[in-house]
Amino acid sequence: MSILVVEELGKSYSGFQAVRDVSFVLEAGEMLALIGPNGAGKSTCFNMIDGQLAPTTGRMAIFGKSTAGMTPGDIWRLGVGRTFQVAATFASMTVAENVQMALLSHHPRRWPALRWAARYHVAEAERLLALVGMTDQAQRSCGELAYGDLKRLELAIALANDPKLLLMDEPAAGMATRERHALMGLTGRIARERTIGVLFTEHDMDVVFGHADRVLVLNRGTLIAEGAPAAVRANAEVQAVYLGAGSLYGARS
């Protein structure tokens, strides 16, 4: 069964159609890249799938459940992890506490005001941080981390609810090329081991074609291509969009 089904999804902002008729599915354990030039509607798609934005038209289902009317919290509780284009973490907490916070929310307790929070889920938080290679930074303040480390911390937080679907909006933005490949390699490995489906966006085409199982191409809100990386790379329309030789910039070859 497909873990994520998107049908005829559309979003318009006071007349401007940001996303139009987007349909695709994502299978368990699959790395699916959503690419497209700036302003193509990638982030809008992400924000609709994770419940931050209500779509104007269309339907979505995660693990077979319709997500209409669900908040980001509801969708997280279904078993969906999310990372953001601009890292969103808790700056007044340590790296470990950031992960513990997510674990505490995943395992709610009846009397949440009685014990020091940092004593809960210590081992589990250590395990998740080890997974993303941040064991030695666990006790550092989150506010003083380098940006690449913040992105890895986000991945650890996103994995805290043992998700079966990961939504990663530019997980490697702001990282150096080697770090990008390392992070996406790590994500791919985790996804295969745990059969997590991953939907991600990325601007670095080397990273996309190196790590995605399948690629969706979005341009001006519409899907223009879909398929295996090699096929998409060879697609004339995609090349036109990316090289600027097509209708997008009105250039003539």
Add this chain to the structure above:
Amino acid sequence: MSFYFVQFVTGLSSACSLFLVASGLSIIFGVTRVVNFAHGAFYMLGAYIGYTLTDRLSGVVGFWGAIALGALAVAAIGTLIEMLLLRRIYDAPELFQLLATFGVTLVVEDLVLLIWGPSELLGPRAPGFTGAIDLFGQPFPTYDLLLIALAPLVLAFLWLLFRRTTWGVLVRAATQDREMVAALGVNQKWLFTSVFALGVFLAGLGGALELPREAANHTMDLQVITEALVVVVIGGLGSVPGTFLAAIIVSELNAFGILVFPKISIVLVFLVMAIVLIVRPWGLLGRAEAAARAASGMVLSRWRPLRAEGRLFAVLALAVAALLPLVAGSYLVGVATEVLIFMLYAASLHFLLAGGGLASFGHAAYFGLGSYGAAIALKACGLGMETAIVAGTVLGLVGALVFGWFCVRLSGVYFAMLTLAFAQIAWSIAYQWTDVTGGDNGIIGVWPSAWAASPARFYWLTLALSAGGIALLRAITFSPFGYALRALRDSTLRAETIGIERRRVQWMGFVIAGAFAALAGALYAFLKGSVFPDNISISLSIDGLVMVLLGGVGTVSGGIVGAAIYRSLSIWVISHTDYSKLVLGALIVLLVVLFPKGLVGAFEAWRSVRTLAGLHRQNP
């Protein structure tokens, strides 16, 4: 019928000054994000300086020249304050500027008293507008008609200024996105200064124009700042036409409220504001605030529970405090009791403001409910002191439960204003429901039970409850619940994405803070032996903010330290000088400039620098 019409027109003429003041406040907030609490003080200065000038200059040119000169003089003072004070603290945590402008307000209040004396000063009539015309058989002052005509003219002038000049375009751009305007190379310093000058000019003009209608007096600053805040919020922050509309609505509510609901006339305005905020959270003509980039200017330091040395210090402090009545006289013990009560009050606000990022401008509501609950339980229901303290705490808790449910629907400044509105509603009920609360006369004879009646014993009771309350608040801060509350402060987006329900968690945080404030209020009632509407006043709410901000909003212990220092200082200053506001205000301004992270924040920064230096010495 004609009577109502005249009442309506009178309302319109009151709207003029209110619009001038509120539009200035709104413009300043829009661009600089400073809630300029001193705006009321500038309005008052406009009236007093205008009085002196109209007194010296005579004739038509003299009068209008004096009004204009007065407003310009106030604008010059405002510009000076912006350049010398606010420029230094724009990067400090949000609301810190509020503390600075509150200090300025205190200073101005006493300066006005020093220069112009305590009596009310009625200005001259405006030449050419001294008489009245016949309006449906009722006399109506021509000066009021002039004001009615003036308001739309000012609106049109501001509209042209913002739409037709480059400067206006910059101001509008900065209102929408400050960072972007700065990134485009606009000199922000002078943009801020000029905007501040214009805003203050409008306040000064509003004050001076009121002279022929109303005597200049010492309470006009706080009165107008409250109304102006309400107007700005109803109209929508940063929207001048919204402010215009709201000024008319508020003035008409005042004009007719007196007739229709004499008992709840004061509540009416705040009730309308509460309804507007619940139905349209960004005001009538305002727009949703763009998501701020990161936490604007807020440097978040790591929060951790006390370590061994900190715990040792706390135990020692508690032991010293417990021994105090053995060496000190009953006056000093009474002062110390009051300080302890305010430490608990500040700790409860700190829990909400620092721990949850929720700036309540009306925290005194819960303190006051605690006081009244205890006093009524004791006097009207005949319960004992012990039960009465519990009853007061419960009443505060219930009040926070009801008011909080509405407040957590909003955020940022709008949240702050709704808390203020509810506090004002609670205040008006205490003030006007004479049968139960005694109104202005309050409730007296609220004395502790015999076993706790001596100053020393009541001190120990207060010490036990305050220290216990503070310890409990700290424990909650570091519990999973407290972490969830702080997670929402650090990053609402991330917190909601990991399933933390914002409204529920913030609502509970609000209730916890309210209950502890109410406990403090109940103790205060028994300390003073009486309860007055002052226990819910705006100035008590502001005092709470001052204590927390002074201590340091980015720290765990800021609230209690700020309270201990500020309350002791203010009690000492009040007993030693007649111009306590001048001294306190100047001190606040000085502390704000010297310690923009608050006292505890500055201490922590100093200690971490020292630790780093120590590390360097060990491993060079």
